Amino acid sequence: MSEGRFFCGTDARRTRRSRHGTMNSASQELRVLQAMLTLPGPRAAPPKFARIHRSAEGFRRQSANCSLPVTRVRLSSTLPIPALVRWVRDNFGLIAKGSDIESLARTVKDNGGVYFVPAFSGLYAPSWKSRARGVITGLTRYTNRGHLARAVLEATAFQTREVVEVMEKDSGIRLDCATYRFLPFLLAQMLGAMAGAILVWPHFWPHWRETEDPNLKLACFSTRPAIRNFGANLLSEIIGTFVLVVCVATIFSKKVAHGGPAAGLGPYLVGVLVWAVPLSLGGTTGYAINPARDLGPRIMHSILPLGKKVNSGWDYAAVPVLGPLIGAGLAGWFVRLAHL
Numbered sequence: 001m002s003e004g005r006f007f008c009g010t011d012a013r014r015t016r017r018s019r020h021g022t023m024n025s026a027s028q029e030l031r032v033l034q035a036m037l038t039l040p041g042p043r044a045a046p047p048k049f050a051r052i053h054r055s056a057e058g059f060r061r062q063s064a065n066c067s068l069p070v071t072r073v074r075l076s077s078t079l080p081i082p083a084l085v086r087w088v089r090d091n092f093g094l095i096a097k098g099s100d101i102e103s104l105a106r107t108v109k110d111n112g113g114v115y116f117v118p119a120f121s122g123l124y125a126p127s128w129k130s131r132a133r134g135v136i137t138g139l140t141r142y143t144n145r146g147h148l149a150r151a152v153l154e155a156t157a158f159q160t161r162e163v164v165e166v167m168e169k170d171s172g173i174r175l176d177c178a179t180y181r182f183l184p185f186l187l188a189q190m191l192g193a194m195a196g197a198i199l200v201w202p203h204f205w206p207h208w209r210e211t212e213d214p215n216l217k218l219a220c221f222s223t224r225p226a227i228r229n230f231g232a233n234l235l236s237e238i239i240g241t242f243v244l245v246v247c248v249a250t251i252f253s254k255k256v257a258h259g260g261p262a263a264g265l266g267p268y269l270v271g272v273l274v275w276a277v278p279l280s281l282g283g284t285t286g287y288a289i290n291p292a293r294d295l296g297p298r299i300m301h302s303i304l305p306l307g308k309k310v311n312s313g314w315d316y317a318a319v320p321v322l323g324p325l326i327g328a329g330l331a332g333w334f335v336r337l338a339h340l
Contacts (some may be wrong), residue, residue, distance in 0.1 A: 237323025
């Protein structure tokens with residue numbers, strides 16, 4: 001029995017012939033999202049899918065006899081990673097056990113120009129060429145075991161990317177996981193900022209009662225501009241965040257320094273940058289340059305008992321949220337445009 005790595009994506013409730021090498025099948029829509037996004041518990045039965053009917057007649061019979069909705073599914077397959085790793089272990093003897101391949105690949109900074117096409121039994125999706133055979137290219141006298149291990153792992157990444165790209169073309173839907181990473185990241189940032197503000201409250205406990213000026217209390221939690229001007233304040237936050245993001249991208253760019261910064265140097269340079277940007281550009285608004293950094297503590301200022309206090313400056317709160325978001329968006333666009 002052959003093995004393979006399969007990609008399954010719901011396409012539509014109508015058949016669209018693939019133009020890029022994926023397969024069309026029909027499957028009942030039985031808790032598909034739950035099966036794909038969650039793992040069954042210790043006592044839970046694994047998700048079961050209805051039989052896949054490849055023929056149009058089978059699809060019509062299933063639709064007529066089943067009350068559940070039937071949805072079109074697009075399938076693609078590639079050679080699995082375990083098969084490649086076993087091949088490296090058994091045929092080349094580069095590693096003693098499968099888990100060693102990652103540590104071996106990490107001994108080099110890049111693949112050294114070595115590329116591997118693992119067409120052991122032909123090429124799978126989207127090429128479907130059974131007569132194709134594997135190729136290792138780019139070998140030089142400087143190529144070592146680490147380069148070969150890295151080329152093997154990168155081959156699986158290239159295969160996966162190729163399949164994802166053709167599924168995007170067939171379905172017209174961009175497959176992007178950034179959205180799913182954004183919400184947990186945003187929640188973690190907000191909770192972290194609010195937790196920090198809570199720690200500030202007991203730390204300055206006796207000072208809240210002795211401090212008469214409520215604006216000084218607010219300054220412990222959130223930013224405020226030196227001169228209130230919405231347009232100028234917003235521009236200040238945009239510029240500060242833009243400079244920060246572009247400089248961080250430049251520090252880690254392999255276009256600036258081949259292989260990126262030296263080990264351990266990148267975080268140090270980012271720390272210096274986070275210190276330098278506020279000193280040079282933060283005097284006008286207090287340099288939020290992170291929406292959560294200002295909004296989370298501002299929320300806690302409105303909740304915590306601080307004695308005499310004014311409102312939490314909600315008339316200005318939009319600036320340190322919108323400014324960094326716009327600045328980061330412009331910086332991301334610039335980084336892509338400059339190919340950093």
